[in-house]
Each structure stands twice: as C-alpha cells, then as structure tokens.
Amino acid sequence: MDKTETxxxxxxxxxxxxxxxxxxxxxxxxDIHVYAEVLQVASVEPFVTEEKLLSxxxxxxxxxxxxxxxxxxxxxNVRAVLSLLQRFGWLSADDKSRxxxxxxxxxxxxxxxxxxxxVVAQNxxxxxTIPGWFVSRLYDLNPVGQxxxxxxxxxxxxGLGRREWVKGDWATELDAVVKAAGxxxxxxxxxxxxxxIGIWLSKVREVWERLAAGSPPIKKGSGGVSVQSRGNTxxxxxxxxxxxxxxxxxxxxxxxxxxxxxxEDFPLGPHPIPYRAFTVxxxxxxxxxxxxxxxxxxxxxxxxxxxxGAFRYASGTPDFEExxxxxxxxxxxxxxxxxxxxxxxxxxxxxxxxxxxDESRRVGAFYVSLLAVRDEVCRQLRLSNLLFDSLLExxxxxxxxxxxxxGKQFSISLxxxxxxxxxxxxxxxxxxxxxxxxxxxxxxxxxxxxxxV
Amino acid sequence: MNSQLLRxxxxxxQQQANRYDSLRLSDNPFPQRPTLVPASPDPRENxxxxxxxxxSDKASGFRQLLIPTAEAxxxxxxxxxxxxxxxxxxGIGKSAFLKHQQTQIMADLGEQASGGAAVLFAAYIVPxxxxxxxxxxxxxxxxxxxxxxxxxxxxxxxxxxxxxxxxPEAALAKVGGIEQWEDTIGSDKWLIQEKVNTWELNQRVxxxxxxxxxxxxxxxxxxHRGAKPSGIRSNWAPSHSDSFxxxxxxxxxxxxxxxxxxxAEFTRGILLVDELEKIVVxxxxxxxxxxxxxxRYYLIDGNCQNARDKFFGMLLTIHPIIQELLLxxxxxxxxxxLAPLNEPExxxxxxxxxxxxxxxALPLVTVYLDHYRKLPGDRGKIKPFSEDxxxxxxIRSGGVPGKTLNLLHRVIxxxxxxxxxxxxxDLVDKVASEEPVLPPDKEDLSTLPATPISLAEEQ
Numbered sequence: 001m002d003k004t005e006t007x008x009x010x011x012x013x014x015x016x017x018x019x020x021x022x023x024x025x026x027x028x029x030x031d032i033h034v035y036a037e038v039l040q041v042a043s044v045e046p047f048v049t050e051e052k053l054l055s056x057x058x059x060x061x062x063x064x065x066x067x068x069x070x071x072x073x074x075x076x077n078v079r080a081v082l083s084l085l086q087r088f089g090w091l092s093a094d095d096k097s098r099x100x101x102x103x104x105x106x107x108x109x110x111x112x113x114x115x116x117x118x119v120v121a122q123n124x125x126x127x128x129t130i131p132g133w134f135v136s137r138l139y140d141l142n143p144v145g146q147x148x149x150x151x152x153x154x155x156x157x158x159g160l161g162r163r164e165w166v167k168g169d170w171a172t173e174l175d176a177v178v179k180a181a182g183x184x185x186x187x188x189x190x191x192x193x194x195x196x197i198g199i200w201l202s203k204v205r206e207v208w209e210r211l212a213a214g215s216p217p218i219k220k221g222s223g224g225v226s227v228q229s230r231g232n233t234x235x236x237x238x239x240x241x242x243x244x245x246x247x248x249x250x251x252x253x254x255x256x257x258x259x260x261x262x263x264e265d266f267p268l269g270p271h272p273i274p275y276r277a278f279t280v281x282x283x284x285x286x287x288x289x290x291x292x293x294x295x296x297x298x299x300x301x302x303x304x305x306x307x308x309g310a311f312r313y314a315s316g317t318p319d320f321e322e323x324x325x326x327x328x329x330x331x332x333x334x335x336x337x338x339x340x341x342x343x344x345x346x347x348x349x350x351x352x353x354x355x356x357x358d359e360s361r362r363v364g365a366f367y368v369s370l371l372a373v374r375d376e377v378c379r380q381l382r383l384s385n386l387l388f389d390s391l392l393e394x395x396x397x398x399x400x401x402x403x404x405x406x407g408k409q410f411s412i413s414l415x416x417x418x419x420x421x422x423x424x425x426x427x428x429x430x431x432x433x434x435x436x437x438x439x440x441x442x443x444x445x446x447x448x449x450x451x452x453v
Numbered sequence: 454m455n456s457q458l459l460r461x462x463x464x465x466x467q468q469q470a471n472r473y474d475s476l477r478l479s480d481n482p483f484p485q486r487p488t489l490v491p492a493s494p495d496p497r498e499n500x501x502x503x504x505x506x507x508x509s510d511k512a513s514g515f516r517q518l519l520i521p522t523a524e525a526x527x528x529x530x531x532x533x534x535x536x537x538x539x540x541x542x543x544g545i546g547k548s549a550f551l552k553h554q555q556t557q558i559m560a561d562l563g564e565q566a567s568g569g570a571a572v573l574f575a576a577y578i579v580p581x582x583x584x585x586x587x588x589x590x591x592x593x594x595x596x597x598x599x600x601x602x603x604x605x606x607x608x609x610x611x612x613x614x615x616x617x618x619x620x621p622e623a624a625l626a627k628v629g630g631i632e633q634w635e636d637t638i639g640s641d642k643w644l645i646q647e648k649v650n651t652w653e654l655n656q657r658v659x660x661x662x663x664x665x666x667x668x669x670x671x672x673x674x675x676x677h678r679g680a681k682p683s684g685i686r687s688n689w690a691p692s693h694s695d696s697f698x699x700x701x702x703x704x705x706x707x708x709x710x711x712x713x714x715x716x717a718e719f720t721r722g723i724l725l726v727d728e729l730e731k732i733v734v735x736x737x738x739x740x741x742x743x744x745x746x747x748x749r750y751y752l753i754d755g756n757c758q759n760a761r762d763k764f765f766g767m768l769l770t771i772h773p774i775i776q777e778l779l780l781x782x783x784x785x786x787x788x789x790x791l792a793p794l795n796e797p798e799x800x801x802x803x804x805x806x807x808x809x810x811x812x813x814a815l816p817l818v819t820v821y822l823d824h825y826r827k828l829p830g831d832r833g834k835i836k837p838f839s840e841d842x843x844x845x846x847x848i849r850s851g852g853v854p855g856k857t858l859n860l861l862h863r864v865i866x867x868x869x870x871x872x873x874x875x876x877x878x879d880l881v882d883k884v885a886s887e888e889p890v891l892p893p894d895k896e897d898l899s900t901l902p903a904t905p906i907s908l909a910e911e912q
Binding site for chain 1 (some may be wrong): 734735736737738739740742780781782785891900901903904905906907908909910
C-alpha cells in the first residue's frame with residue numbers, strides 16, 4: 001500500500017473516531033500475570049531471551065487458568081509476549097534477540113496489581129483499539145439495557161447425537177432450536193439479542209454449511225501418521241451447532257458497521273474481532289475489568305456479556321475510575337465502575353441476599369453455587385469478577401464481626417468444596433470466586449427473621 | 454439375659470389409632486408421600502382412595518376419546534393427558550387418574566365403560582430409568598413386561614381357553630368372577646380337578662393362535678406358558694434377549710399380540726402411558742425422531758395388524774415441557790395432522806388436568822376423610838376442617854393436589870400433637886408458614902430483573 005493510500009486510510013479511521021489498530025495479531029494476548037512475570041524477570045536480569053523464559057528452572061511458572069493448570073507457555077506465546085511488551089515500550093531488543101527492560105518498563109514493573117492492570121489496559125487499547133471499541137459496541141447494541149448482550153447457544157441438555165462427517169447437511173428440526181435460542185435471549189433480557197430471527201437463522205445455517213464443507217480434525221492414524229478422513233470421522237451435532245451459533249452471533253453483533261447508525265467503525269478493514277480473536281479477547285477484557293461475562297448463568301443459555309464501565313465526559317461520582325487514553329468516537333473517556341465498600345455495601349448485600357434466596361428456592365437447597373450467585377450479582381450491579389471477590393471478602397468479614405448493616409445482622413457461610421460438576425471439562429472452565437486467595441464454590445446466607453438489608 | 458435380644462415394640466396399633474381421637478379419625482387420612490405407589494398396601498398411596506367427582510368430566514372425555522361404544526363413534530389411536538397446572542407436571546393427580554381408569558376398566562373388562570359394546574383391557578405403563586427406555590424396541594419390551602405383570606396376556610389365554618367349548622359347561626360355571634380366574638381357568642391344577650386335559654386344551658389354544666396369524670413359536674409359548682402371569686417372562690428365554698426385542702419387538706406387540714387379543718375377542722386395548730418424560734427427556738434428537746415415527750407407523754398407518762384394526766388406543770401423559778420437546782418431531786413425522794400435539798389443535802385429542810379450585814378441593818378432602826372416620830355420622834363432611842381452612846391449604850399449595858394433600862397431612866399431625874378438635878384457616882397458615890413458602894412454579898423464561906446501576910452520565 002503506497003503512502004497516499006495509507007494516508008487515506010488513516011483519514012478514514014480518524015473520521016470514524018476509532019484509531020487504526022496497530023496490529024490484529026492476538027497471539028500475544030495472554031494472562032496479565034504473564035506480562036508482570038516477564039517484566040519482573042527482566043527487571044532483575046540483565047536481559048531475557050525466549051529460551052530463558054521457556055526453561056523449566058528459570059522460566060515462567062505453571063499457573064492456573066480458572067481451575068485448569070497451564071503447564072507453562074509455548075514458544076509462540078513467549079515470542080509474541082516479548083514482541084508486545086516491546087511494542088508497549090517496556091522492553092527493547094538487541095540484534096541478538098536479547099530483551100532488556102526499559103526505564104518505562106522498570107516503572108511499570110513496580111506498580112501494584114491494580115495500577116498495573118490499568119496501564120496494560122491503556123496500552124492494549126492503544127495497540128489494538130478493541131478494548132474500548134468493544135465496550136462502546138455493547139452500548140450501541142443494547143442502549144436501553146446498558147450494554148447487556150447474550151450470544152445464544154443451544155440448550156445444554158439437548159441431545160443431538162453424532163453424525164458422520166460427510167453427512168453435514170442442515171436438519172430442519174435445528175431451525176426450531178436456533179429460533180428458540182434467539183427468542184430465549186430476548187425473553188430473559190429484553191433487547192439482549194438485537195437480531196431479527198430470520199436473519200439469525202439464515203446466518204447460523206450459512207456458518208453451519210461453511211463448517212460442514214471444511215476438513216475434519218486431524219487425528220493419528222496407524223503408525224502415528226496424521227490423517228484427515230472425511231469418510232470415517234464423526235462430529236457432534238450440538239457442538240457444531242454451538243460453534244455455528246457463536247460464530248454467527250459474533251459476525252452479526254460485532255461486525256464493522258454500528259447497529260445504531262450503520263456507520264463503519266473500522267472502514268476498509270476485515271471483521272474487527274473474528275471468532276478466534278473473540279475467544280481470546282473476552283477473558284482478557286474480563287481480566288482488565290472492562291466487562292463481565294459468563295457462559296454458565298443459571299437462567300441464560302449462552303454467553304452473557306455486560307460492560308463494567310461506560311464512556312463519560314467526567315466521573316461525576318467517586319464510584320468511577322477514569323481510564324485515560326481509552327476514548328470513544330465522541331471524545332469521552334472510559335470510566336470503570338469501581339465503587340468503594342462503604343458506598344456500595346448496602347446495595348451489594350441487598351442484591352446478594354435476593355439472588356441467593358432466588359437460587360436457593362430454584363435448587364431447593366440451603367447451600368447453593370457461589371458461581372451462579374456471582375454471575376447474577378455481577379450482572380445486576382455491573383461488577384467485574386475481581387471487584388465481586390473483594391466485595392464478598394468485605395461482606396464476609398463484616399458478617400464474622402457481626403457488624404449490622406441497616407441495623408440487621410446477617411451470616412455468610414462459604415465452602416471451598418470442588419463440586420462434582422466443577423470436575424467436568426466444562427466445570428473446570430468456570431472462573432472460581434477467590435476469597436483470601438482460596439477458590440470457593442458454595443454459599444449460604446442467613447439473616448434474622450425480619451432482616452432487611 | 455440380654456433384654457435387647459427379647460425386647461418387643463411397645464407401640465400398638467390401638468395406641469397409634471388413639472392419637473387422632475380428638476379429631477374423630479382412626480388415622481391421618483392424608484398421605485405422607487403424595488405420590489402414587491400402586492403396590493403399596495396403604496390405600497392413601499395405592500390409588501384406592503379416589504375422588505370420582507374431582508375429574509368426572511375428564512373421565513367422560515377419556516371414554517369419548519378411547520373407548521368404543523354402541524354408537525360407533527370414532528375413537529383415537531393416540532390421545533394426551535396434559536398437566537396444564539404446572540410446567541413441570543408434578544402432583545396434579547395424573548397417575549391417580551390413570552390408575553383409577555385402569556381399575557374401572559379391568560373390573561369388568563370395560564363392560565360398563567362401553568355400555569356392553571366392547572371387551573377391553575387397560576394397561577398402566579410407567580417407563581423406568583433402568584433398563585433405559587429411549588428406543589422404540591425398548592418401549593415395546595416395556596409394554597410386554599407390563600402386560601405380562603398386569604395379567605393382560607394371561608387374560609387373553611384364559612378367554613381363549615373358555616370361549617370355544619374346549620372346557621365343559623359344568624367347569625365353566627365354577628370359574629367365578631375376574632378376580633378368581635387366575636386360580637380357576639388359569640390354573641392347570643384346577644382344570645385337572647375338573648377333568649380337563651390341559652395338554653389338549655393348550656394345543657387347541659395354540660392352533661387358534663396360529664390360525665389367527667401368530668407365528669408358531671410364539672403361539673406355542675403363549676398357549677403353553679401364558680396362562681400363568683409369570684409364565685412367559687420367567688420361562689421364555691427370548692423375552693429376556695435384547696436382540697429379540699431389537700429385531701422383533703414392535704411386531705411382537707403391534708402385530709402378533711394384537712392377533713392373539715383379537716382371537717380372544719378383545720375389541721380394544723387401552724395403553725395408559727404415564728411419565729412420558731422418562732422416555733423423551735433422555736432421548737437425543739435422532740432417537741426422539743425415530744421414536745415418534747415408529748409411533749406413527751405402528752399405531753396409525755403402518756403395515757401391521759394394530760394399524761389395520763386400530764386395536765390399541767394409547768393415552769400419553771405429558772406436560773408443557775414435554776410438549777415443547779416433542780413438537781418439532783411430531784410435526785416432522787406428520788403426526789400433527791393425525792394426533793395434533795400443538796395448541797390449539799391438540800384440544801381435539803387432549804384431556805387437560807388443571808389446578809384445583811374450591812369446588813374440586815372440598816370433595817377431594819372429603820373422600821380422604823371419610824375413609825378414616827370413626828363415626829359413620831361424620832361421613833360426607835369436611836370437619837374437623839372449616840371450609841376456609843381447606844381453601845387456605847389450596848392457596849398455599851398452588852392448587853396442586855399432591856402438595857395440598859401433603860400440607861393437610863402435616864396439619865393433621867400438628868392438630869393431633871396438640872389434641873385439637875377443630876382446624877381453621879389460622880392453623881393451616883401456621884403449619885404452612887413453618888416451612889419456606891414456595892413460590893408458584895416460575896417459568897424458566899421469566900425476565901431477569903433490570904440493573905439498578907446507571908453507568909451512563911445523567912443528561
């Protein structure tokens with residue numbers, strides 16, 4: 001692309017208000033802890049290399065992602081992280097592929113976790129544009145619902161069996177499943193899936209057919225030779241439908257054009273956040289406290305996403321924290337909802353108790369899933385996972401100290417059993433609630449007979 | 454001496470009965486477990502106590518849908534009993550209704566129900582989780598085992614023995630009522646005492662079965678083992694084999710057994726299938742589709758004796774969740790034209806059980822109380838309850854009979870503990886409040902509450 005075309009493109013991006021992304025390569029997007037760890041190593045060593053970071057003795061530690069143990073990063077990941085930190089200006093490289101920490105990097109490495117997250121957020125937005133754009137898009141999709149969005153999925157208990165790979169044609173009974181999923185989203189949360197059902201069905205079928213035309217996964221044949229055989233491979237019908245629905249929803253909701261005025265957020269560009277990028281961005285944005293999302297809300301089939309902040313001209317109240325450098329098209333800055341305990345405790349405990357009671361009635365048990373309660377409380381109060389953990393910790397302390405709230409006492413019991421459903425492949429993928437750095441899974445709340453919180 | 458070795462219980466039935474003296478009852482009239490347990494000796498649980506007034510219109514509807522009469526009104530091959538009071542279908546009294554219909558039909562082989570125009574049997578079928586019942590052949594095996602346990606196969610053999618003059622008139626006169634047939638015409642020992650050659654008799658029955666189209670091997674087993682209710686199940690090895698049922702199950706039920714029933718001059722067989730969710734919920738989409746298509750083939754328009762004769766009438770109990778799961782497959786199989794499941798067309802072949810209202814609740818409570826009255830003069834009344842108390846119990850339990858009966862059981866226990874003589878609304882309220890108040894069944898699709906947080910700037 002010559003200079004004239006580049007200038008034109010820049011002009012188009014400027015006119016639309018969103019900066020042109022410096023890169024779309026999402027290989028470097030990993031846990032923020034990895035960035036912090038690399039900087040810590042770089043700040044005490046004269047330099048770091050890929051080999052050093054990969055070595056079992058000196059390299060990056062194993063860590064937990066949700067309840068799964070991640071056995072260290074891959075070479076590709078490490079290379080991408082080093083490149084990204086270099087792009088941030090925190091590392092510099094010599095001609096021997098050795099990376100040294102810069103003065104900016106040293107300052108950042110000393111930041112406490114909260115401040116480190118904010119700096120990473122600003123730099124990721126500057127590099128990718130996606131963090132701020134994503135929050136803005138949520139509000140654009142559902143302005144009345146303050147950005148609450150559901151990406152529909154087929155019901156978990158829907159048994160659809162397996163079929164031979166070659167038999168990939170669409171079954172008409174799937175029409176009803178797809179329509180029901182779309183309608184369910186809007187019934188549970190009004191406006192959460194702002195797509196006309198006919199268009200939705202058509203897009204899901206289009207993606208399904210694209211998936212069906214593809215090659216089956218590679219598997220080992222005899223002698224350890226990898227084979228791809230359409231003839232004797234099967235696919236899970238529900239799994240394919242899930243994938244088709246997810247990809248279709250992403251294409252429809254997070255495309256180039258804004259739903260509000262059909263303007264283009266990324267003119268001349270590809271889809272801003274295709275399927276694979278989306279699966280990587282959601283956990284990152286959640287870690288940055290830009291959004292809360294869950295695939296396991298007890299009343300929602302599909303992925304629920306809610307923003308944990310909004311673009312504002314000013315904070316207005318102490319409940320908001322400005323993230324400078326993350327601006328929208330109109331020049332407003334992103335403000336994350338970060339109320340202090342004293343300002344939110346009454347509302348937090350009220351919602352916590354109401355959600356707990358609903359869940360207790362629903363399952364008919366005194367101890368209920370803390371993750372299910374967390375999902376609904378965060379949705380209602382627009383809290384990030386981290387903020388919920390810290391608020392619940394405070395609530396737990398207050399309960400132990402028998403501190404009354406609104407004149408009434410309450411008791412919170414937390415258990416850290418790993419429940420049977422959490423030991424499944426699906427269960428291991430749910431982020432636990434950390435209280436005093438220990439994952440907890442069950443909660444029970446008692447109050448005085450006439451307690452009002 | 455070890456007194457624990459020889460110690461005996463000190464509670465006597467007399468003491469237990471005295472507990473309810475203040476209420477003038479011999480026992481707590483309401484079931485502790487308000488669920489149907491057909492084999493239970495407790496009349497409160499086995500369906501023996503039944504309020505005919507409760508669903509009299511449904512009973513009439515049931516006969517219209519499934520039982521042939523002299524007027525030759527067309528009957529349905531598939532009909533539905535829908536729990537319309539709750540989405541999850543629990544406690545409305547479906548099982549009790551079905552069991553009662555079965556009991557009435559089997560008491561006289563449908564003579565009263567059909568006005569003498571038909572000879573009927575009714576089987577009450579409950580799918581089990583183990584063995585699983587997801588495929589149609591597994592369902593056929595369940596039908597066979599149920600008809601065997603409930604003596605329906607044996608009934609056919611007993612009729613075949615008696616209908617064609619193979620047994621002397623003098624012996625036939627001693628056979629007795631339906632409840633005695635197992636020990637008379639069904640017993641080889643009794644027949645031998647009456648000077649009947651049982652080998653020849655069984656041979657004649659076998660020949661008649663073969664003549665009606667039943668395969669020779671099946672005819673032999675039915676004729677020679679079928680007179681004893683446990684005979685075929687215990688002694689006929691293929692009945693235990695999955696491969697037999699996979700290969701021949703549907704033909705066994707919907708072709709060969711129909712021929713046998715026809716030979717025994719049965720007009721119709723009513724299959725009362727309860728808890729259909731135990732089949733449907735566990736099926737995957739392909740199994741569901743295949744099951745529904747098999748229903749159409751074997752019950753409506755396939756190449757089998759049952760479809761030709763419309764012999765079996767099947768009543769399927771469903772609730773709204775099952776209706777939703779089945780609808781797409783029902784339509785895909787074309788059954789929506791023949792036995793519509795979708796509303797509003799479903800009304801033509803569906804009985805709806807709705808939540809109780811006051812006019813239904815009072816007779817229900819009365820029939821339970823009457824069974825345990827100490828004084829005949831108290832029968833037909835609702836005391837010790839006041840009318841307000843019964844209505845309160847109804848409200849607290851959402852109009853679902855199972856929950857209402859359970860609440861009344863607890864109220865009676867409380868009143869017996871306190872030696873009360875009357876039960877008013879306040880007492881019902883108190884007992885109901887001691888346990889968490891359950892909200893009415895919520896639709897899973899109800900809207901979640903809106904966020905109370907406003908993140909956007911105020912304008």
